[in-house]
Amino acid sequence: MTLLALSGIGKRFASTQKAGGVQALDDLSFAIQTGEFVSLLGPSGCGKSTALRLAAGLLTPDAGAVTFPHGKPEIGFVFQEPTLMPWADALTNTRLPLVLKSMPRREANARAAAALARVGLAGFERALPRELSGGMKMRVSIARALVAQPKLLLLDEPFAALDEITRNRLGDDLLRLWREDGLTVLFVTHSVSESAYLSERVLVMPPRPGRIAADIALPHSRDDRLSSVTIEAQRGINAALQAATA
Amino acid sequence: MRRVLDIVFPVALAAVILGSWEWTIFHWQVPHYVLPAPSAIARAICANFASLMASLGSTLAVTLQAFAAATLLGVATAIGFSQSRLLERTFYPYAVILQVTPVVAIAPLILIWVGFERINLALVIIATLVAFFPILAGATLGLKSADFNLLDLARLHGASRLQILWRIRLPTALPYLLSGMKTAGGLALIGAVVAEFVAGSGTATGLAWRIVESGNRLEIATLFAALALLALTGVLIFAALSLLEWALLRRWHESAISEAA
Ligand SMILES: Nc1ncnc2c1ncn2[C@@H]1O[C@H](COP(=O)(O)OP(=O)(O)O)[C@@H](O)[C@H]1O
Ligand SMILES: [Mg+2]
Numbered sequence: 001m002t003l004l005a006l007s008g009i010g011k012r013f014a015s016t017q018k019a020g021g022v023q024a025l026d027d028l029s030f031a032i033q034t035g036e037f038v039s040l041l042g043p044s045g046c047g048k049s050t051a052l053r054l055a056a057g058l059l060t061p062d063a064g065a066v067t068f069p070h071g072k073p074e075i076g077f078v079f080q081e082p083t084l085m086p087w088a089d090a091l092t093n094t095r096l097p098l099v100l101k102s103m104p105r106r107e108a109n110a111r112a113a114a115a116l117a118r119v120g121l122a123g124f125e126r127a128l129p130r131e132l133s134g135g136m137k138m139r140v141s142i143a144r145a146l147v148a149q150p151k152l153l154l155l156d157e158p159f160a161a162l163d164e165i166t167r168n169r170l171g172d173d174l175l176r177l178w179r180e181d182g183l184t185v186l187f188v189t190h191s192v193s194e195s196a197y198l199s200e201r202v203l204v205m206p207p208r209p210g211r212i213a214a215d216i217a218l219p220h221s222r223d224d225r226l227s228s229v230t231i232e233a234q235r236g237i238n239a240a241l242q243a244a245t246a
Numbered sequence: 247m248r249r250v251l252d253i254v255f256p257v258a259l260a261a262v263i264l265g266s267w268e269w270t271i272f273h274w275q276v277p278h279y280v281l282p283a284p285s286a287i288a289r290a291i292c293a294n295f296a297s298l299m300a301s302l303g304s305t306l307a308v309t310l311q312a313f314a315a316a317t318l319l320g321v322a323t324a325i326g327f328s329q330s331r332l333l334e335r336t337f338y339p340y341a342v343i344l345q346v347t348p349v350v351a352i353a354p355l356i357l358i359w360v361g362f363e364r365i366n367l368a369l370v371i372i373a374t375l376v377a378f379f380p381i382l383a384g385a386t387l388g389l390k391s392a393d394f395n396l397l398d399l400a401r402l403h404g405a406s407r408l409q410i411l412w413r414i415r416l417p418t419a420l421p422y423l424l425s426g427m428k429t430a431g432g433l434a435l436i437g438a439v440v441a442e443f444v445a446g447s448g449t450a451t452g453l454a455w456r457i458v459e460s461g462n463r464l465e466i467a468t469l470f471a472a473l474a475l476l477a478l479t480g481v482l483i484f485a486a487l488s489l490l491e492w493a494l495l496r497r498w499h500e501s502a503i504s505e506a507a
Contacts, residue, residue, distance in 0.1 A: 058398045077402055083395040087417045087498045096413070097403040128498055148403065 002069050003152060003184050004055060005031040010063030011050055024050045026209035028064070034151075037178055037185045039195035039202045041237065043245060047210025048188040052154050055186065073184075076145030078155040082137035084129040090116060090140045091125035097148040115143040119173065135166035142170075146177065153178075156188045168225070171198055175222055192241065196233040197225050204237065206244035213244035282467040287474060290467035298456065298468075302475050305438050305452035308366065309483070312373030313434040317427060319374070320381025328389040328415060329407065338386075345379040349437065353444040362445075369441040369452075376437030377430040384426020388419025421499050424491040431483040439476065453479075 009028040012021045024047040032038050040048050053059045054066055056075055084093045095112035099105075113125055119139040129137055138158060145153060155174075159167040175198060178185050189195050195202045196218065204214040218233045264284045270276070271283040278286055291298060323341070327334035353372050360368035392415050400410050442454035453472045460468040495502035 053398070056402055058402060075402060077399060079395045079399075081395065083393060083399065085396065085414070085417065087420075096400070099413070100400060100403045100405045100409055130498060 001034045002031050003034045003036075003073065004186070005029075005067045005069065006051065006055065006064065007067070008064030009051070009054060009061045009066070011047070011054065011059065011061055023209040025054075025061075026211055028211045030203055030212050030215070032184060032186060034070075034184055035182055036201060037175075037199045038187065039199035040186060040188045040205065041192065041195045041202050041241065042190065042205030042210065043207055044190055046205045046207050048190075048205060049156050051205075051210060052156050052186065052188050056154055073151035074148055076148065076150035076153045078138075078141050078145045078153070078158045080157045080160055082129065082134075082141040084137060084140055084144075086129050089126045089128055090121060090132070090143075093129070093140055094143045094147050096144060101148070112143070112147055115147040116140070118146065118177065119143045135162055135170060138162065138170060139173075142174070142177075146181070149181075151184060153183050153185045154188075155185065157190065158187075159194070160190070167194075174198070192234055192237050193225070196230055196237055197222060202237050202240075204240045204244050214240035216240060279464045279466050282470055286467045287470045290465075290471040291474070294468055294471065298453075298471060298475060301451060301453045301456045301472065302479065305435075305442065305454065305476070306479060308369045308373055308438040308441070308452065309435045309479070311370045312377055312437055313427075313431055313483075315370065315374045316377035316381050316430055316434060320378055320426070320430075321385050321423065323382050324385030324389055324419075325411065327386050328411070334386075341379065341382055344375065349376050350440055350444065353441055357445060365445060369438060369445065372441035372444070373434050373437030376440070377434035380426040380429040380433065381423070382426075384422045384424075384429075385419055388422030389415045391422065392418040421491075421495055421501060424487070424494065428484060428487045428491065431487045432480055435476070435480050435483060 007029045009025050010023070011025040012023050015022045028047070028051060040051060042048055050059065054061055056077055057066070057072075085096070091109065091112050094115055095108040098108035098111060103111075113122075116122060116125060116139075119142050121136060121139050121143065124132065124136065127136075129140070132140065141158070145155075159170055162170065171194065174185070174187075177183065185199075187195070187199060200218055202214075202216045202218065203212050204216065205211065206213045216233075216236060222230075224230060268283050268285060271281060282290070323337070327338065349372060352375075356372055356375075357365075357368045360371060362368075389411075392410075396414055397410060400414055405413070438452065439454040442452045443458065445455075446458075453476050456472040457469050457476075460466070460472065492502050
């Protein structure tokens, strides 16, 4: 069942550098099925963030359309930076989507606390962002994205700023949450190994203007970063990426 | 320890300055109508205590009313600007013109328009005009400084403009606003003094008027007494606003955190 489809998307930005602007996306098309974990992989500047923001409805395309054939689902969004309110504690940050929907404070608090517990931050409800490590801040950001029980989770290079140990741990947690909730995940990354380990499908984007150069299915089980299957997947993705950027 | 030294050093400096001042007057026999000794100023404060306090109260009332009015008007205008680019484009130039026009120059006009029978209102209006701009500038900058991604996130979850203003823009603006308020607090006092000067004899009863009056009567010690009270008022206003800033920001904002550490 198709949850989300982008078809023939074009997007141009005004630019101070180039007259006529920058063509960020040109004829970008892909579809995502319910329950899939899909990575969007490409070099920096190829339009991954733009595609994700279009999917979330935060941008409107110049050409083409973003469609949700079975209705627009609740969406959770995770940015590259934790993007927390520095004046508010972890619980207040996490409950923001619920408060914006005017959910009663008691229920919002209970759900936010539960979401924090799910990302391993039970007991840190009252901690301010400046008191948390980079990895913990990202966990709050994920808890906030999950708190409104989204069907679709969009992540924009969420682990790019973290060290490898933290990154791996958060990746495993993300896989667990995906399995437990039956989420659909669209995961933007520029890391071949991350996409190979985490996803069921990798969409490879060439340098600007962005479109889909390769659509690679990875039919392996995600339980070992260094299994021969994962390494083999990395080889395939790498080859497609090289072909796309050449 | 550093906190203690922050107090000890300035106080020691004051003692040295006052001491050498006293000694200079005594040694060179400087006439009291040229420069009174600190002890003479202290005596003048004691002798005119009740009337000086009444004057202080009058100036302080004008200052605080003007500060409150400038804060309300500045924040309200900044919120208006943040909600409409058109509004900002149209009115910001006039706010700047207001800022660069010396208020002393329009003070007589305001006094005439408002009328000397409502002198207090006229003084408050003049002082408000002087204090208004830093609040507007701080609040406008602060409301614009919200994290774009955070704003996008709020929109994704269907936030209304009012929710975005209240939950994201205003808290982001708070440090900028408080910094503007610290500048405006001092300016409100300056504005009150200027307004009293312009209002002139008889009608105004604040500390600035006492300065003019004692100058005319060559009661230089009283003049200095009024001046000292004005300076003290300015310091207290600044200290109170710094304390407010610290109380509101100490938990999360870099500026207040590094100060406390
Ligand atoms: N708001 C914007 N205004 C102008 N140019 C933009 C804007 N957002 C993105 N771009 C441009 O579009 C291109 C793709 O950007 P982006 O989607 O952020 O790439 P990626 O996330 O893959 O690094 C880049 O050249 C970038 O400079
Ligand atoms: Mg990006």
